Amino acid sequence: MMYSIKNLCYSCLVILTISSCLSSGISREEYFEQCPYETKSVFIFQLQAPLEIYPQKKTYQVGDTITWRLALTDSIFDYNRDLTFEIRDFPFQPFFHLYRVEDSNWTSGFLDVGIIIDSVYQYRFVGGSSFATSLRGTSTYIDGNYLFEFKTILNRPGRYINYMVDNTWTLSDDDIMAGLHPEYSEESVFNSSGCPDPDYAVSYLYQGDPYYDDFQDEILFLDKEVYSDSWYSRDNLDIDKWGNRSEISIEWHGVFGFEVVE
Secondary structure (H helix, E strand, O other), X not given: OOOOHHHHHHHOOOOOOHHHOOOOOOOHHHHHHHOOOOOOOOOEEEEEEEEEEEOOOOEEXXXXXXXXXXXXXXXXXXXXXXEEEEEEOOOOOEEEEEEEEOOOOEEEHHHOEEEEEOHHHOOEEEOOOOOOOEEEOOOEEEOOEXXXXXXXXXXXXXXXXXXXXXXXXXXXXXXXXXXXXXXXXXXXXXXXXXXXOOEEEEEEEEOOOOOOOOOHHHHHHHHHHOOOOOEEOOOOOOOOOOOOOOOEEHHHEOOEEEEXXX
């Protein structure tokens, strides 16, 4: 999976010049007149979206059903500014990757479960040799509420790790500035901040016990073998050894584990 320059920018504490980032080409002074907020690093809107599953357990039985849900209002917290803004008609586009890890190997978990999902989410499955098959789609936005929801029927025993990313992390910033993704433009998305040409990155925060300690071996295996030492913990969790690149926060990418038994 390709990650945009956004990942590198956000990890860096160097503030880029506004003129180099905005397609409108306004000056730094003009930008701050319209967008007078302090930021923690670069000028991305780091939107925080909650991920929930029901029922939330560490161990399930074969045949159990899990409901996966992204549900939030259009009053959305921006981590980068520590403020909440009204953001309407934003295209949340999650990519769910589900790994089944066994004997120092992994398979795509979505190949071992049944899926129930409404076509309204424009879903599709994307496979690949380097990463687990992902379930992708786009949230609905109705009466000020965003929703993306599906169910999995657990058909095979094993130890599973969820990982997810939003489409905003995979886009090329150059393509966005060139107008190739109009769904993120000022004309398509209302953002009450007043900031010109807002640039977005969405983080998915799991709203439950991720069971990091219980699935430490599987998480570290995926970090080393699949994600090239790029995972890390924003909360400095005491996991034996994270990778050296520290680009992908497990807390912001919906990482959690569960087990399915007979």
